[in-house]
Amino acid sequence: MSPANRPGGRSRRTVSGGGNAYRRGSGLGSGSVGGGPRGSSGGSFGGGGDRGVGGGGLLAVLLALLIGGAGNNGNNKRGCLGRILVLALIVVGAVLLLNMCSGNTSGGFLESLLGDYATTTSDSGLNTVDGTDSGSTGSGNSLSDALGSLLGNYGSTTGQIAPASGSDEVYKPHEPDRTVGSAAREKYTDVAAAESVTVMVYMCGTDLESKSGMATSDLEEMVNATLGDNINVILETGGASNWQNQIVKSNTNQRYRIKQGGLETLNAKVGKRSMVDPDTLADFIQFSAKEYPADRYMLILWDHGGGSLTAFGYDELFPGDSMSLDEINQALKDGGVQFDIIGFDACLMATLETALVTEQYSDYLLASEAVEPGTGWYYTNWLSALSDNPALDSLDLGKQIIDDYVKMSGNSQTTLSMTDLAELNGTVPSAFKAFSSSTSELIAGDGYNSVANARSGSRDFSTSSKINQIDLIHFAENLATPEATALAQTLRDAVKYNRNSTSISHANGLSIYFPYQSMRSVSTAIETYNAIGLDKSYTECIKSFASVTSGGQVASGSSENPLGTLLGDNTGSLLGSLLGGSATSSDVASGSTDTIAQLLDLFLSNRSVVTGDKDSSWVDEDLVRGSIADYQANNAGFANMMITYKGDVPTLVLTEEQWSSVVTLEQNVYVDDGSGYIDLGLDNVADYDEDNDLIMAYDGTWMSLNGQIVAYYLISEDQVDDSYTILGRVPAMLNGTRVNIILEFTNENPYGAVLGAQYDYEATETDTVMKGLVEIVAGDKIDFLCDYYNYDGSFNDAYYLGEQMTATGSWEIGNAPLGDGVNWDMAYRITDIYGGQYWTPTVKNY
Structure with a gap:
């Protein structure tokens, strides 16, 4: 169990096998399978394994974008099965969440039902849904048996969900709420x-x-x-x-x-x-x-x-x-x-x-x-x-x-x-307006952290950073202002019946868009809200939050491209590149007035580069300026993190103030194969010493399926009281089709279970989301995938990882050794309350 005020993680066990974290074949030409070096599930290296060498954040806005304008990243191409469309403007702190909803029917149900379909017409003139006998009314197969393997519906969290006790009524059949508020209008029907x-x-x-x-x-x-x-x-x-x-x-x-x-x-x-x-x-x-x-x-x-x-x-x-x-x-x-x-x-x-x-x-x-x-x-x-x-x-x-x-x-x-x-209609608008106005006042005052913590701890249904959709009742209850509490109760009264499976919590019936990890859709939200007549107080609320968040990301020196720490310079740093090569995020932290002024001017003249929104006219300059100044004054950021050795054990020592702003902590491992780096993904595992400091020692093991090392990426963590659910994904080809294999870790299965495979969504032209998962059955051919980076940190291509596997119908999940003679780099990625991301210094075995 993790100490208080520290991110936890999944349970681990060491299994046999491993020694097979190598590239196979030629690059697939498909773009990143992990999301790229600036995505939530893409990797980037942390830097500096030597004692006393600083890691930490460099701004993730590329110089080429600032000088040459927005352009496409040629390394991120759409594969034949529809990779997620990687946008040219990646937001500082953006987290590309797993696109979770894809599906296929498994087994022989549809094949047997439809394979010999003939359109038949009965005496009544009906086209019968029947593959064999026009007199029958169906296939006779059990739908639950045939489609029971279609799984899906994985919400995501930007941080650990706040535990809540509450009633378990939502997990089982119960009586609907038949009360009717006095302000309700008459029913149409x-x-x-x-x-x-x-x-x-x-x-x-x-x-x-x-x-x-x-x-x-x-x-x-x-x-x-x-x-x-x-x-x-x-x-x-x-x-x-x-x-x-x-x-x-x-x-x-x-x-x-x-x-x-x-x-x-x-x-x-x-x-x-x-x-x-x-x-x-x-x-x-x-x-x-x-x-x-x-x-x-x-x-x-x-x-x-x-x-x-x-x-x-x-x-x-x-x-x-x-x-x-x-x-x-x-x-x-x-x-x-x-x-x-x-x-x-x-x-x-x-x-x-x-x-x-x-x-x-x-x-x-x-x-x-x-x-x-x-x-x-x-x-x-x-x-x-x-x-x-x-x-x-x-x-x-x-x-x-x-x-x-x-x-x-x-x-x-x-x-x-x-x-x-x-x-x-009769109860929510006034409560929603009061909530929106009071939350805006919090953000503009000194309450941004309260709002950010409530947002990061709320049930997030986003399947990618494109959506930013959270349970509104959970968010309001986490915020717990009088107006928020009143809104939560009003919404609960309006939701008359709500059921959840036992593996999902804090889904209370109604969600809402609230930007956090990505700001690229704020202008779309404003346009939509104006078109449907949503109360303008909520539009002002999200504009304020997005403005302060953007300013905090810039001021903190957030990095999603930690090349500087790995390569020993300021490569990839906005500050280092634009301010003469010598400025770093520590200049901001140390309160350099000239640097702050230049940084503010830079942001305001290149808003869309930072926000990722093509129309960033919504940015409130005063809130951005205040956010940068607040960071300068309070400096609870992660500039110049250092590894501290306690005896022979490397540790990361942060202040309690710094830990209080940590939303997620993920281990990031790369294998150096002599030509570049194999990205093994991001895993929520962490150990702490008796002083509650993060232990940076690495045992050289990584996630494996049936002994094969795989690239693994955390999707979400969910906790209710003492029960938890952790979901992650493994990029792969299943019988030649691009999928993500979904793993689940719970109290009942602490070492994990394979739930099925999720197809990459082909409909990349819109942000709509697909349904379901498909079962992996004995005999299926699986080729695991990984991202590969050149020594200069640029993305090379996606490759097969290890040898092809034939599914047996059973799975062993555990950490297997990378193997003797394998060179590796390990760091942790920290995501803070601004959505900013930072890599700790690396430890390595070579």
């Missing part, structure tokens, strides 16, 4: 009087269907429901380059009515239209309501999701776009229907921003804060229940959907919530 219902399913199949048949699986669930004449389930399909059945076509949008046992074609040639065009959605809503009028309406949007800023959808046939919240607002407005429930069977859409938009058109929002597992919603039971009783209470219907979702998702991290939008 009189559910109790409903005798008919129309459910509109807007299914943008995308690569979820073309690669994995996930839409087809959900269609099977729908046709297996018991449906009467009092329910109309109307479907529009599109957005996929290929459908894994012989009914739905990819060259045109189509409309169907779901009937028990099959699909009734309504319009086989709607036309090839973008499913992320709001006009397409509006037309579908209008059609469904006109042709199938009912007492009660539901709308389900099925596809990828991207949260507050990217919102909904990715259309394979019209790439490079998504349906933003203001466009969703326009589609719902033009659709002209007031819904009982609007649901998103998509990732990351349970946001306050989504709720405020959909409130104008619906009584309830049903969505997930996090990445959904590949199975998504389970449709059979709730459609049958709704058909049996069209007046089924909305909360009971939502509970059925949510409970089935959690149950059918198996071991996945899952969360799904139902928010009363009528109550939210």
